Amino acid sequence: MKLTLHIWRQQKRSTAADFKQDGRMVRYELDGVSPDMSFLEMLDVLNEQLIKKGEEPVVFDHDCREGICGSCSLMIDGEPHGPQSGTTTCQLHMRSFRDGAEIWIEPWRAKAFPVVKDLMVDRSAFDRVVQAGAFISVNTGAPQDANAIPVPKADADRAFDAATCIGCGACVAACKNASAMLFVGAKVSHFMHLPQGRVERETRARNLVAAMDKEGFGNCTNQNECEAACPKEIPVRVIAEMNREFLRAKAVEEPPSGKRVGGDG
């Protein structure tokens, strides 16, 4: 296959509020692409050629190349992770494109995800949201026997469906408001369906929502673009569940001693 690629090149970390100032699209012609290659393998081929020509290779995040670590990203022709639904960029194969295709490749665009270089962005905002409360406060060492907490299979399955989120950020990139509601909702949903997770449900909902706002993610206006873009097909029901948890938490009085329950070291 023969392709024309337009790739965002940016030398230094984003500074300008208007991203167009920071870098530019560069056109590359690439020949000899096999339909069995993954999208990232196609970029590997481009990079090898660039190095041979003495040009710096295109920077992009990747690791597992199995659709599970959440490292890879990329806006491909305006869609996060490209045209195939339920698929990460690393699992996307060139057979999804036609010979001679022209492909536009850009980084995630969101205020909370500044571009680091070329196609690589900084998603540490997600980590900070998790640090604010997406966990069960249990120290190593003292839990009861695992089967002492039976969980109805239906609940376990709902929790699991939310827990499959890989934290790639496609939901944020897809949303015109750059909202992180699908990501945060998945965390809330995972824990609210498990008896172990219900103990801290109010503090968790409050702290996660506050952290998400602080990081500069936008609001949800029910466009559902996030669900369509999610490579793990996390359903938007998790957003409704989060909103319910948050309202419920507001109704329950805030604990007097501050934010976190049971969070001692």
Place this chain on the structure above:
Amino acid sequence: MKLDSKIPSGAIHEKWSNRKFEQKLVNPANKRKYKVIVVGSGLAGAAAAASMAELGYQVECFCFQDSPRRAHSIAAQGGINAAKNYRNDGDSVYRLFYDTVKGGDFRAREANVYRLAELSVNIIDQAVAQGVPFAREYGGLLDNRSFGGAQVSRTFYARGQTGQQLLLGAYAALSRQIGLKAVKMFARTEMLDVVVVDGHAKGIVVRDLQTGEIRTHAADAVVLCTGGYGNVFYLSTNAKNCNVTATWRAHRRGAGFANPCYTQIHPTCIPVSGDHQSKLTLMSESLRNDGRVWVPLKKGDKRKAADIPDTERDYFLERKYPSFGNLAPRDIASRAAMTVCDEGRGIGDTGLGVYLDFRDSIQRLGKEAIAARYGNLFHMYAKITAEDPYSRPMRIFPAVHYTMGGLWVDYDLQSTIPGLFVCGEANFSDHGANRLGASALMQGLADGYFVIPYTIGGYLAGQKPGSVDGKRPEFAQAAASVAEMTKRLLGIQGKRTVDDFHRTLGKIMWSKCGMARSEKGLKEAIASIQGLRADFWKDVRVLGDGMNVNQSLEKAGRVADFLEFGELMCRDALERRESCGGHFREEWQDDGEARRDDQNFCHAAVWEHKGEPKDAVRHQEQLHFENVHLAVRSYK
């Protein structure tokens, strides 16, 4: 090099309690005065960092990915073993211990393996308390399945994403401690050296992968949880960025490297499709619960699978190993697959493949039941191959998957450098010459949650907190040598890319130090690797500068280390003149079955660095089997 395994006294089931009791403790108020560095945030690293912070130590944790949640552990699919005996099928701590010692072909340390089996049950309790959504039955209790090398069902799983769910549990625990400021996390930061002061590990040198800054961090102890070195083969099931750098550079500073030749070739991976291939994809061993492995009876039979009647199929695992059948251990299943391909009965265009067929289980259980068990794996297979595994059998082939070798550690997980501890796949300890399925997750978490938090106290109790600060000259010296290497790599400006060298090394390793090894092949490999390494330092091309994101530079440093390490691996394989587990020497076999030599090789080989890999010195830790008696390993 002194190798004191520090195995505690007492009967096998008393050893761990004895150690915990004998050991000196750090009083709770003093713990906060000690700083511990944890390199790695996979199952071992995240569990260790979180658990030590909970105890009160100051912890600094490092990983090269952009988030600790993306460590390679995330990709583990099939499951985690634990001797819970929830199935009432006769499992016990002793049986898990026995299976693991035997599975490792009697090349692991008994005391460590027993402790691992003992702790396995606590891991499941811990994970469930964290909210890890393991598979459950309709009654709400935990479900189990079987894995290779065991005749009981003791594997806990979360669809085909067990590693992901366990890692997210450990990452949540770690994140909680980061939020509480008990752990300082450094993502996108690569450790490039260990700082040794007065013979003790007291810090590390790192490069900030975003700014290129080279920095040092001082601490009272260092714990490496940096994973395995399977990518020395270039193509493996490991994540692209897995590498040997952390452990190799520690080795260069004096840490003994044990059994580097023990690598695991996994029988069920998607076959290579072309030269562009950047990595291989595993199809979890759990599939062998319901899938049957076969090739045509006749050589060169090119009919479609569905057109080959049962009478003309060879279900070779069931035929050769009737009592374990499709669940024969990995090393055995891989070699059996290779044998039928060598006989010209392999399938697919290349003849390098065998079928994994679900026809019978779909008939028996229905498509839905199979989808519920393995849906995401089938989906992944279909995406990569554009073939539907529900209607035609999967094509699979063995691929490099796991490395049993690693830095040598004593019972307390301390390396030969005092103050340097090693957990998870990075150490050599528990799996001998072959790891059984679903036991790497178990080992990483046992080390991280339940072993290191105790044993590190024994070391720290003998150290004055903060006794060494970053102003000691050893820190600046180590940083300068890292900076020098960076400069050298950028200065060569040769013609070949880093990937080109890596691929070439991988081909040498796979053909000469892969599934089958021989004296002749290994000697050739050593010579080729030396030549390739010399070429690398003359002709590699790394563009850009060191003070920005530079992925070629990162790779170049890792490949430089692989080019040294690969040679040591071949030397280790050459010196081990026997076949055991994943190490198969053509000269030592009985009709394709490995022939061990317990007289001469019932030991761990531990290499001491002496400048060049060719000068490394081989030491031995003798292994004693007092509980599980040395026997020929049979799965027939």
